[in-house]
Amino acid sequence: MSNEHYLHNPLIHSDRQLGRRSSPWVSQFDCTHIRPLIICRGPIRKEAIDVFREMGIRHIGILLSEKDSIVYQNALAPELRVMPDPERVHRVPDYTGVNKEERDQRIQQIIGIARDNGYNAIFAGYGFMAEDETMVAAMETAGLNFIGPCSRTVHDAGLKDEAKRTALKTGVSVTPGIDNATALTLLKRHPDHAALKALIESEGLPLDPANLDEDLEAAADQVLAASYSKGVDLYTVDELSETVTEAVLRMSEDYPSNRVRLKAISGGGGKGQRILGIGEAERAGEMVREILNEVKTTGVGDNKNVLVELNIETTRHQEIQVIGNGQWSMSLGGRDCSLQMHEQKLLEVSVTLESLHLALEEAKAQGKTTEAAVLEQDIHTLSQMEDEAARFGEAVGLDSVSTFECIVDRDKHFFMEMNTRIQVEHRVTELCYALRFANPENSEDHFIVESLVEAMVLLAAHGPRLPKPHRVPRHNDSVEARLNATNQALQPSAGGVIEYWSDAIDGEIRDDQGISLHNPDTDVFMKYTLAGAYDSNIALLLTVGNTRLECYQGMAETIRQTQMRGKDLATNLEFHYGLVNWFLGQNINARPTTRFIVPYLTAVGELKREAQNIDLEHAWRQLSAREIEGAKGANGGGIEGSDDASLALTLDLKHTLLLRPLQILLDQPHLLSGWLSIHRDSYTMINGHVSWNENPMELLADIYHYLNMDLVSGAPAAGMIWEHDHDILSDAQAFYARLDAILPAEDWLAMQTLLSEDHAPEGVALSEEEWAAVQSAHRGYQSGCSILSVLPAIAETTAYFSLAVNDDLTIDIPERLNDAELQSAMAKVLVPPPLAKSDEIIAASGGMFYGRETPDSPLYVEKGDHFDAGDPLYIVEVMKMFNKVYAPFAGTVDEVLVEGDGMIISKGQPVFRITPDEKIVVESPEEIAARRRAATARYLEII
Structure with missing residues (x-):
């Protein structure tokens, strides 16, 4: 976060140090006794440091991963520039560990660091273990104040299967599918209560057989919960894959024109999810292994449950910000996060009743009756989602901030999941609404909270005593662009050095984890290395306005004036500039679905x-x-x-x-x-x-x-x-x-x-x-x-303009732009593959190399193996995501040039030496020049 444009931003209120106010009622909510250890990274870490200090909190510490230590020469991480006491920086190998055993070790290490250094609270932000029930429960047991939802809420709402069951009980609309694949798998082996009781006895599970639920599937869930507690497996991944495959086949029969989505219950942020295309049910087992590997739940005793859901094909992804203290729960408007790719959000836009009503009035004034009807429906849908979100929050005892995620299909909406943590895009909401906490006996005796991080601290410190606040409108609209380390086709691009970044302009709100801070002695920009070990996000760029149009115009102007230079640097800054201007040229009230970005990129590739x-x-x-x-x-x-x-x-x-x-x-x-x-x-x-x-x-x-x-x-x-x-x-x-x-x-x-x-x-x-x-x-x-x-x-x-917004605000996507072959071809046009010799396959991106599906799986290919075009060759883990690389042509492996799994590879590095089945033909410079002259001649006829 740019320090200058946060600490001195007029949008930020001055009530954070509650103890300096004269009112005894307000002063009782002072939080200076909180001594937090921050165990997350990225923009939220810098934001938390700033907010804590503005609240008068001084005893602050951070974890620093060794994998993060390369990003900032001579100082390890940008946040260290504002951490004057080196004893408050605690180094760990990484933030979460690569498996359950290492994760448990890291939890105990964090508890030890807190005890040894006088911390009484833990802040996990939106990364790593923020939604890990085991971690939250361990912190609670250790007597540490977890700044976030309690373990009960994380269990009931954070685990996707439990959340779906709670939603059904509270009358919240959910997507069709199954949420208990593991229970169904267990019941294949142990099909009745007697068999389950026998299993409890034979495995010595910590569960009284007399307390088994009468409902058989619920009883199976109880047995599974006990097995996770003991750390034993009662089913194999192969058996689970078989159950999931059967469910996919049934869903394909019931909904033949829809794809099917698989989700690990512990996934999030795009991780642990895969979509099976129509007719791809046989790949379900492969996908199950992929997502379990991606969320690192392949160990003995891990909960490997996978949800099988209908994929709503015209989905808009909307979410409602929710806050509660365990007794009351309320919503704070919505965010549209439909502009995403690979389940990773790119551009997030506020959705508020105030903004929708203004847009409706304007549409009516301009005689746009179709658009007005859509906006009226959106007002109704938002009101319903906000009501359901608040009720769901109360049902799970929400005692902090969380996000109620939905998918919207025209006049229908379905609950998808609740993220029991603060979201990356939380600032979109807090720039639209503040919270007014008032003395129940004197409404004039009050204080205002404009930061959701501050609200989390208040709830952690004084939750049960906090009265239900009123939401106060600040701005009708806000928009956030995620600046990521990705190439022009939005593929993760690890590595690179930011050597210069222009200062934030007036009206720009930049959350950049401190990268933009200059050397305090020389005022020189300090180089920043983008590591590939974690998320690809570099910064969050935000603008606010009285209308959505003002927000988009502000964002376009922000990006127009942003200059970033560096070595081997690839970002999505140009993509955002093009996308924001696309909406400005079309209709900023357009309703894109989650499937918009790939066709849009294809059009740009053309x-x-x-x-x-x-x-x-x-x-x-x-x-x-x-x-x-x-x-x-x-x-x-x-x-x-x-x-x-x-x-x-x-x-x-x-x-x-x-x-x-x-x-x-x-x-x-x-x-x-x-x-x-x-x-x-x-x-x-x-x-x-x-x-x-x-x-x-x-x-x-x-x-x-x-x-x-x-x-x-x-x-x-x-x-x-x-x-x-x-x-x-x-x-x-x-x-x-x-x-x-x-x-x-x-x-x-x-x-x-x-x-x-x-x-x-x-x-x-x-x-x-x-x-x-x-x-x-x-x-x-x-x-x-x-x-x-x-x-x-x-x-x-x-035919670029055939990609257009319709009168009903849907987007008309020409059929050609949905063609998978054209999409793949245009991605290669946007980012041509690295030049390779005809006898080798080279890495298209940097990252960590894996030659097999899971640690126990056979290698995809070995020396002497023949492969066909489209066969998987290896996996590269880059920016948290596992990307499977497929053969671009057929050939035979002569030599594997990477020593083994877990090796770091760089873009353009030879991975395999091969003999192709057919010789690759490369255009000569003369042929390229002749082709360009012929194409130019055709354009001269138009001009």
């Missing part, structure tokens, strides 16, 4: 495929020659040599002015996507040719501004417009500003018509010589501008 085939220099030469020839023709072939030379000189002077920003757009497809989106009405296709509806010189000025290339004194020349180009552009803008003032033209088309006339319009006091000079200047400023038409020509060629 833009790049076309753009990289255009030889801009060749196009410029051809257009310049055409323009000079056209000028001769316009003068009956009698243009003087001096005029010919003058036009040639003018075109030469405008060469870099026009081509520099154009080339950037052609090279950066996400930037091109955004610019096209906000300018889709700037042109019209007439008889197959581009006709501009706006002055091309104004559009050119907009391109420079859009690319943050405005002239700035002292800025590097490589990143801004060059001075001689700026002079030409400024002169052109001043010239057309004067024309706008004297010519009676309503728009650009009318202006062009007037300027084509032989005489000045009636009433315009210009002599024939002056009018001729005006026309000459106009021709000079417009010369060469036809090259700009290459941008809309690309959009037309790829």
Whole structure:
């Protein structure tokens, strides 16, 4: 988190040090006695440090993983810059351990650190063990105050199977499926109460057989819970996989047009989930092993339950922020998290009744009846979800903050799960609502809480005594973009060094775990290495506004001015710029589903495929020659040599002015996507040719501004417009500003018509010589501008604008963009695979290498094995996620070049030496040049 833009942000209130207030009622909720140990990392760790200090809490410690120690040279982690006491930094091998045994060891180590160093509270944020019931219970048993939901809530709400059962009991709508695969598996072996009682006796389980539930499946769950407590397995993964496969087959028969989702009960943040395509039931067993391995529940005695759920295909992912003290529970509005990929959220938008009502009024005023009907339904749905969330919170005894997650399908919604922790996107909510705690005997005696982290501390310290607060609106809307270490296809990109990051601008709220803090002595930005061991998130960028439109505009401006440079650095900053501008150009009230991002990326890939085939220099030469020839023709072939030379000189002077920003757009497809989106009405296709509806010189000025290339004194020349180009552009803008003032033209088309006339319009006091000079200047400023038409020509060629928002706010996704082969091909266009020799397969990304499904599974391939295209070759763990890598072609393994599982590999590193079944053909430079010239010629016909 940027310290300057958090501690001094006017959005942050001044009531945190409650003890300094004069009221005895308020002062009783002082929290300075809390001495927390922070056992999480990332932006939430820095945020917690800041909030705790503002509350007057001074005895603060953090865990620091050895895997985190490489990210900040000479100081280990950014947060250490604000941790003056080195004795408050406690080093551990990693935060959670790789299996149950190591996880238990880490829990005991944390308890020992707390006891030895005077900590009385634990803050786990939104990472690692924040939702681990065993960990929370251990902290409670040790007498430590866990700042978060208690172990009972974590069990009843955090475990996905228990949460689903609670939801059914409290009248909350849930998705079809099964939540007790392990119980059903156990009952195959022990099919009745007598068999279960015998099992209790034979295994010596800590459970009285007389207390078994009358319901057989519930009894099986009791036996399983006892087995987890003792640390024994009563079923095998193979048996569980068989049960899950049977459930998938049944669901496929009942819902033949839907896919099926598998979820480990202890998963979260995208981990431990897989979607089985239609007709892929036979892969269920493989998927079960993958997700259990991913959430590290493959050990003896681990709860390996897997939920089998219907995948709602038109899903919008919405969640409700909930808070409670164990007695009362209330909601704080919603967040739309549908813009996600690989179950990882990208752009999160607030959903509040205040905002929806404003949007509804505007839609009605504009006569958008269909859109208004959708907004009215959304108001109804949000109200229902908020009510269900509050009731569910009370049912599970929620005594902190949690998130009630739902999937929304038009006028229906289904409870998905409750995350019993603070969310990464919690700031989206706290920027919209504050909490007003008032004295029950005097409502004027009150205090305001605007931070959910602060609310968690208050609830941990004084929960039962806290009265139910009122929610106070702060802003109608907020939006958060997750800045991640991913490449242009949104694939995790481990490694890289941030060498420079521009300061946050006014209105930007940046949570960046302290990376942006400068050296306090030299004011120099300090380099930061992105480690691949943990989550890919670098920072959270937030904006607020009175409307969603203001939020999106603020986010676009924030990203426009953000500059980040580094070595081997790949982020999704450009993706966010393109995406935010796509919505600004379409409709910011659009209702994307969770399946939107991949088709969108595919469309962007199509833009790049076309753009990289255009030889801009060749196009410029051809257009310049055409323009000079056209000028001769316009003068009956009698243009003087001096005029010919003058036009040639003018075109030469405008060469870099026009081509520099154009080339950037052609090279950066996400930037091109955004610019096209906000300018889709700037042109019209007439008889197959581009006709501009706006002055091309104004559009050119907009391109420079859009690319943050405005002239700035002292800025590097490589990143801004060059001075001689700026002079030409400024002169052109001043010239057309004067024309706008004297010519009676309503728009650009009318202006062009007037300027084509032989005489000045009636009433315009210009002599024939002056009018001729005006026309000459106009021709000079417009010369060469036809090259700009290459941008809309690309959009037309790829049918880019067929991806559009409908009147009912749904998004029309053309069928081609859902084609799996095209999606895969365009991902490779966005991020071409590393160059490889024809006799090797190299790593597409860095991370940790695994050659098998699980530690007990056979290797995917060994020396001498033949593989077919599409066969799995290895797994790379990067940024928490396990990514299976498949063979791009058929061949035979001659040698495995990685020593074994757990080895760190880097992008481009040879993994296998192979002999391909067919020789790979690589285009020569001459063939590439010829192909580009041919493609450019086709575009010249449109231009």
